[in-house]
Amino acid sequence: MVAKRGRLDRFISKACQISLRQVKPLLAQGQICVDGQWVSDAALQIDSFSTISCQGQLLQERQRVxxxxxxxxxxxxxxxxxxxxxxxxxxxxxxxxxxxxxxxxxxxxxxxxxxxxxxxxxxxxxxxxxxxxxxxxxxxxxxxxxxxxxxxxxxxxxxxxxxxxxxxxxxxxxxxxxxxxxxxxxxxxxxxxxxxxxxxxxxxxxxxxxxxxxxxxxxxxxxxxxxxxxxxxxxxxxxxxxxxxxxx
Missing domain, CATH: 3.30.2350.10 (Pseudouridine synthase)
Incomplete structure (x- = not known):
């Protein structure tokens, strides 16, 4: 039940069903937002409580209880x-x-x-x-x-x-x-x-x-x-x- 951490680019690739190569330009263009901040680091560590959106589409939002x-x-x-x-x-x-x-x-x-x-x-x-x-x-x-x-x-x-x-x-x-x-x-x-x-x-x-x-x-x-x-x-x-x- 521990919130596992992982790389942002791998999460985006899986969530959007695109290749890791296709994730790179999205990061470079400022299309990916994590916890209210536009990010460009493919290796950024995220977990199940990170709020993540790509090109305006919310991919993950989970509140701690x-x-x-x-x-x-x-x-x-x-x-x-x-x-x-x-x-x-x-x-x-x-x-x-x-x-x-x-x-x-x-x-x-x-x-x-x-x-x-x-x-x-x-x-x-x-x-x-x-x-x-x-x-x-x-x-x-x-x-x-x-x-x-x-x-x-x-x-x-x-x-x-x-x-x-x-x-x-x-x-x-x-x-x-x-x-x-x-x-x-x-x-x-x-x-x-x-x-x-x-x-x-x-x-x-x-x-x-x-x-x-x-x-x-x-x-x-x-x-x-x-x-x-x-x-x-x-x-x-x-x-x-x-x-x-x-x-x-």
């Missing part, structure tokens, strides 16, 4: 599923080619999800090296004792991935409720970590990604940009200031 959604229980984090409703099924309006999930939540988990058609953005957001923090509120079966704090901070080794989890910040909120901060997202990581402690998870809700909060969030810094309240199943586009929270 960035959305947030409040996922309910019972909705699967996938683009399609033969049994359950998917996150994309909650998005009304015309279908957007390439729209996908930037991160996932389990079927019975709830909370903040991000969607985009910009593969570079979602890849960067999910990459471990970027260390974008995800915040969760977790309800469990048995009381959470202070020793959990050190166990989660030290990390846990999982044979499935043959790796140890990065440090997780655990804050005890109530007898059976904790807030967690993760900078990675291994398969069912939170449930597996509590499972290692012999304490099954009953509820899992993600309320924050980076500086973006869902409905304020229990630890919201009120001086930071906050997300507009979204009921379960609702979505909206990110504002420019919210999108700026994820720009290096």
């Amino acid at each position: 960035y959305r947030m959604l409040h996922k309910p229980v019972g909705v699967v984090s996938a683009t399609e599923d033969p049994i359950h409703r998917t996150v994309l099924d909650l998005i009304d309006g015309p279908a957007i080619p390439g729209l996908h999930l930037a991160g996932r939540l389990d079927l019975n988990s709830t909370g903040l999800m991000l969607l985009t058609n910009d593969g570079r953005w979602s890849k960067r957001l999910s990459a471990p090296e970027t260390k974008v923090a995800k915040h969760y509120r977790v309800g469990v079966t048995h009381p959470i004792t202070p020793d959990y704090i050190q166990a989660f901070a030290a990390g846990m080794y999982f044979e499935f991935e043959d790796s140890t989890t990065a440090p997780v910040i655990l804050t005890i909120v109530a007898d059976r409720v904790a807030d967690l901060v993760l900078t990675e997202g291994k398969y069912h990581q939170i449930k597996r970590m509590f499972g290692r402690m012999g304490n099954p998870v009953l509820s899992l809700h993600r309320f924050r990604i980076g500086g973006l909060y869902l409905n304020g969030g229990p630890d919201a810094d009120r001086t930071s940009p906050l997300a507009t309240d979204l009921a379960e199943g609702q979505w909206r586009d990110l504002t420019a200031s919210e999108l700026g929270l994820f720009v290096d």
Whole structure:
């Protein structure tokens, strides 16, 4: 889903069904426009979000889309599923080619999800090296004792991935409720970590990604940009200031 880059002349040749040799005079005559600029460089690198026209004819125009959604229980984090409703099924309006999930939540988990058609953005957001923090509120079966704090901070080794989890910040909120901060997202990581402690998870809700909060969030810094309240199943586009929270 990453927007692949390529040469402008090859794109024009394919889009207009002409030879590369025929593209050259069009460039020399100033007949090709990319993102509002007349260009003459045949090797100019373009991608699927470049707006391109040739001799006044629009060949490509695709806008980047960035959305947030409040996922309910019972909705699967996938683009399609033969049994359950998917996150994309909650998005009304015309279908957007390439729209996908930037991160996932389990079927019975709830909370903040991000969607985009910009593969570079979602890849960067999910990459471990970027260390974008995800915040969760977790309800469990048995009381959470202070020793959990050190166990989660030290990390846990999982044979499935043959790796140890990065440090997780655990804050005890109530007898059976904790807030967690993760900078990675291994398969069912939170449930597996509590499972290692012999304490099954009953509820899992993600309320924050980076500086973006869902409905304020229990630890919201009120001086930071906050997300507009979204009921379960609702979505909206990110504002420019919210999108700026994820720009290096």
